Amino acid sequence: MELSGAKILVQSLIDEGVEYIFGYPGGAVLHLYDALYQQEDIKHILVRHEQGATHAADGYARSTGKPGVVLVTSGPGATNAVTGIATAYMDSIPMVIISGQVSLPVIGSDAFQEVDMIGITRPCVKHNFLVKDVTKLAETIKKAFYVATTGRPGPVVIDVPKDITAPHIKVPYKYPKKVTIRSYNPVVTINKGQIKKAVELLLSAQKPIIYSGGGVVLGEASKELTAFTRTLGYPITNTLMGLGAYPSTDKQNIGMLGMHGTYEANMAMHESDVIIAIGARFDDRVTGKLDLFCPYAKIIHIDIDPASISKTVRVDIPIVGEVKPVLELMMELIKESSAKPNKKALALWWQQIATWQAVDCLQFDRESPLIKPQYVIEQLYDVTKGDAYVTSDVGQHQMWAAQYYRFDKPRRWINSGGLGTMGFGLPAAIGVKLAHPDADVACVTGEASIQMCIQELSTALQYKTPIKIINLNNRYMGMVRQWQEFSYECRYSHSYMDTIPDFVKLAEAYGHVGIRIDKPEEVRPALESAFNMKDRTVFLDIMTDRTENVYPMIEAGKGHHDMKLRVALGSTTDRELA
Amino acid sequence: MRHIISILIENESGALSRVAGLFSARGYNIESLTVAITEDPSLSRMTLVTRGSEEIIEQITKQLNKLIDVVKLIDLAESFHIERELMMVKIKATGNMRDEIRSMADIFRGKIIDVTPSTYIIEMTGASEKLDAFVAAIDSDSIIEVVRSGPTGISRGEKGLHL
Ligand SMILES: Cc1cc2nc3c(=O)[nH]c(=O)nc-3n(C[C@H](O)[C@H](O)[C@H](O)COP(=O)(O)OP(=O)(O)OC[C@H]3O[C@@H](n4cnc5c(N)ncnc54)[C@H](O)[C@@H]3O)c2cc1C
Ligand SMILES: Cc1ncc(C[n+]2csc(CCOP(=O)(O)OP(=O)(O)O)c2C)c(N)n1
Ligand SMILES: [Mg+2]
Numbered sequence: 001m002e003l004s005g006a007k008i009l010v011q012s013l014i015d016e017g018v019e020y021i022f023g024y025p026g027g028a029v030l031h032l033y034d035a036l037y038q039q040e041d042i043k044h045i046l047v048r049h050e051q052g053a054t055h056a057a058d059g060y061a062r063s064t065g066k067p068g069v070v071l072v073t074s075g076p077g078a079t080n081a082v083t084g085i086a087t088a089y090m091d092s093i094p095m096v097i098i099s100g101q102v103s104l105p106v107i108g109s110d111a112f113q114e115v116d117m118i119g120i121t122r123p124c125v126k127h128n129f130l131v132k133d134v135t136k137l138a139e140t141i142k143k144a145f146y147v148a149t150t151g152r153p154g155p156v157v158i159d160v161p162k163d164i165t166a167p168h169i170k171v172p173y174k175y176p177k178k179v180t181i182r183s184y185n186p187v188v189t190i191n192k193g194q195i196k197k198a199v200e201l202l203l204s205a206q207k208p209i210i211y212s213g214g215g216v217v218l219g220e221a222s223k224e225l226t227a228f229t230r231t232l233g234y235p236i237t238n239t240l241m242g243l244g245a246y247p248s249t250d251k252q253n254i255g256m257l258g259m260h261g262t263y264e265a266n267m268a269m270h271e272s273d274v275i276i277a278i279g280a281r282f283d284d285r286v287t288g289k290l291d292l293f294c295p296y297a298k299i300i301h302i303d304i305d306p307a308s309i310s311k312t313v314r315v316d317i318p319i320v321g322e323v324k325p326v327l328e329l330m331m332e333l334i335k336e337s338s339a340k341p342n343k344k345a346l347a348l349w350w351q352q353i354a355t356w357q358a359v360d361c362l363q364f365d366r367e368s369p370l371i372k373p374q375y376v377i378e379q380l381y382d383v384t385k386g387d388a389y390v391t392s393d394v395g396q397h398q399m400w401a402a403q404y405y406r407f408d409k410p411r412r413w414i415n416s417g418g419l420g421t422m423g424f425g426l427p428a429a430i431g432v433k434l435a436h437p438d439a440d441v442a443c444v445t446g447e448a449s450i451q452m453c454i455q456e457l458s459t460a461l462q463y464k465t466p467i468k469i470i471n472l473n474n475r476y477m478g479m480v481r482q483w484q485e486f487s488y489e490c491r492y493s494h495s496y497m498d499t500i501p502d503f504v505k506l507a508e509a510y511g512h513v514g515i516r517i518d519k520p521e522e523v524r525p526a527l528e529s530a531f532n533m534k535d536r537t538v539f540l541d542i543m544t545d546r547t548e549n550v551y552p553m554i555e556a557g558k559g560h561h562d563m564k565l566r567v568a569l570g571s572t573t574d575r576e577l578a
Numbered sequence: 579m580r581h582i583i584s585i586l587i588e589n590e591s592g593a594l595s596r597v598a599g600l601f602s603a604r605g606y607n608i609e610s611l612t613v614a615i616t617e618d619p620s621l622s623r624m625t626l627v628t629r630g631s632e633e634i635i636e637q638i639t640k641q642l643n644k645l646i647d648v649v650k651l652i653d654l655a656e657s658f659h660i661e662r663e664l665m666m667v668k669i670k671a672t673g674n675m676r677d678e679i680r681s682m683a684d685i686f687r688g689k690i691i692d693v694t695p696s697t698y699i700i701e702m703t704g705a706s707e708k709l710d711a712f713v714a715a716i717d718s719d720s721i722i723e724v725v726r727s728g729p730t731g732i733s734r735g736e737k738g739l740h741l
Binding site (some may be wrong): 181 | 646
């Protein structure tokens with residue numbers, strides 16, 4: 001079969017099993033758009049800004065595990081996509097981004113809408129390709145999907161010069177079933193010796209803790225993690241990216257750790273003698289000050305990426321491999337082992353953890369006449385029966401969503417953790433809803449974040465993706481204001497906008513339903529009616545307490561054991577109490 | 579400590595910039611970098627000299643290995659190896675200086691490869707310290723230019739960096 005480059009590209013995506021492309025046309029990709037027009041297998045979602053395309057594809061990928069696909073034109077189309085590419089890169093999300101490029105003969109001549117996409121994206125992609133030969137196009141696409149989805153996943157850019165897609169140049173087409181890249185081998189042999197050592201250490205622990213992260217979600221290893229944790233009976237804490245990989249409502253789960261994690265999770269990390277980190281990367285939001293990090297613990301670390309191991313925190317037993325097979329091997333050894341978890345020590349450990357839990361670090365004022373953002377999330381959880389897909393933007397609202405929506409399943413919590421990209425939530429929700437048309441999809445956002453990609457409300461209407469936008473409107477860039485309150489003596493420098501739009505009218509202008517909520521008692525009924533409007537996108541503009549802060553918090557330069565709590569503890573330290 | 583990292587990398591446009599970009603983006607230092615094709619035209623061999631603590635060197639090698647274009651690499655400093663650098667020095671040489679420079683070149687086993695009435699070009703290979711020593715031994719006012727390739731290296735014995 002002889003096809004033009006444009007048709008080859010589209011056919012390759014079809015043969016790869018791609019359902020949706022999120023994109024935006026322009027000169028350099030016109031041949032491609034013409035080829036898209038002439039087929040019906042792939043649905044193209046026309047966004048309103050290329051950043052929206054990347055986040056929507058990302059939301060699709062995070063909620064399904066399948067790679068998200070983006071198509072943008074050269075120059076400004078390509079640069080607009082960069083924020084979304086970097087967002088996916090930081091959280092290891094599989095995506096393939098096809099960018100148009102000026103024709104090969106004029107590359108390098110500052111041609112119209114030319115940017116060096118390969119150069120610009122180099123530091124924020126897993127890999128990128130410039131296609132220089134149309135006969136290599138299909139193979140390059142296969143390679144891009146292969147690289148994006150194997151090993152530690154990540155975004156891959158394919159830069160396609162316009163002349164490569166020209167309709168009159170036809171070459172034989174065959175989509176390769178398999179590709180290999182001699183310099184890339186994502187399959188690692190697991191070192192059994194290390195596993196054995198790890199199991200011995202784990203079973204000798206007195207104060208163990210399981211610290212699990214996004215790698216468990218990415219590696220589809222929730223079931224294995226759950227079995228492993230239940231078998232051992234050890235406490236488990238999740239990173240922001242790992243929420244849902246182990247049921248949040250389970251009693252062994254002591255909540256998120258890190259800067260806005262629970263008091264009990266951070267104290268348990270600090271006091272632990274053995275930590276097993278599973279698909280987590282010791283991010284600075286998690287560790288706090290490195291010198292103070294987990295002073296008494298021996299650390300086991302499972303990660304597919306050797307570069308994640310001992311990058312910031314030196315570990316004692318590194319295990320390179322996929323979470324799933326590693327946990328399976330560990331389970332076998334645990335079952336065979338004559339050693340068992342130390343029941344007595346474990347009972348004492350749980351007792352100590354209970355004293356930390358008694359601090360009730362997530363308490364908030366339930367009597368307030370103002371709407372408390374935490375209350376809104378609790379109600380959202382209740383109304384959706386804990387079974388919604390929740391996307392979020394970045395700020396205080398993100399932390400409250402993470403703390404108060406108790407995710408029991410993986411891939412339900414969709415947020416930008418590593419890059420912290422405001423503007424992520426709305427387009428991501430559209431991608432999620434396309435992938436899961438029958439599920440409830442909520443986007444928890446703030447009045448500042450939502451304005452960064454607000455134009456995608458128009459996309460939501462065109463493609464009938466009824467999502468519920470929960471705007472925790474505190475009339476502040478709350479997260480920035482909080483830092484200014486704590487660290488800059490309340491000098492609220494530019495963390496406030498004087499002219500916040502009327503979101504109800506704005507939602508209506510975009511063809512959606514807008515509801516403004518001013519009182520606590522209105523929250524529940526408004527949420528119920530929003531989720532009952534199955535086929536409408538509803539924008540809930542909720543006026544929350546402006547001065548509310550996210551607690552607990554590890555402030556800059558502090559360790560896990562030194563959290564700022566809403567209600568400060570007495571002078572006795574908990575170490576002394578215990 | 580100084581490390582010489584020898585890398586086998588796909589001979590593709592952009593491969594070099596991935597390596598250089600990695601170093602600048604992550605704040606690792608590069609003392610020198612040489613790259614040229616190998617006996618297999620699809621592969622280039624790169625020799626990179628860097629300095630850092632054990633932790634940093636470990637991260638550098640891990641991050642380099644992550645680059646899709648990198649086929650293999652070794653840290654030559656970890657085993658017995660031979661290291662050579664090529665240098666060419668253009669030196670003002672007039673009057674009785676001509677003899678003096680020639681004998682200096684002899685001592686360092688350099689070769690005079692170009693002669694004009696007022697200059698010599700001396701070619702020299704060796705370990706980088708030897709080249710440093712030669713440059714230091716010549717009066718700096720008489721040096722017109724110094725061109726150095728940066729070190730390249732190869733491990734001793736049967737072991738080798740190949741596919
Ligand atoms: C405002 C704000 C506040 C934040 N506060 C917190 C906080 O309080 N607590 C918190 O935890 N985070 C917080 N974060 C998020 C933080 O910045 C990091 O994104 C997050 O901690 C990283 O999560 P992770 O360690 O699970 O790693 P991820 O980024 O999810 O990385 C996954 C790791 O698993 C590995 N991996 C991937 N696939 C596999 C596999 N199949 N098998 C084995 N390994 C695999 C990868 O190589 C990588 O090392 C905050 C972010 C923002 C924006
Ligand atoms: C694109 C981008 N710019 C700036 C920031 C820095 N930042 C982090 S949180 C935040 C404020 C967010 O305000 P809002 O969306 O209202 O959420 P709130 O904290 O009030 O809940 C800012 C500016 C960011 N994360 N992303
Ligand atoms: Mg706000």
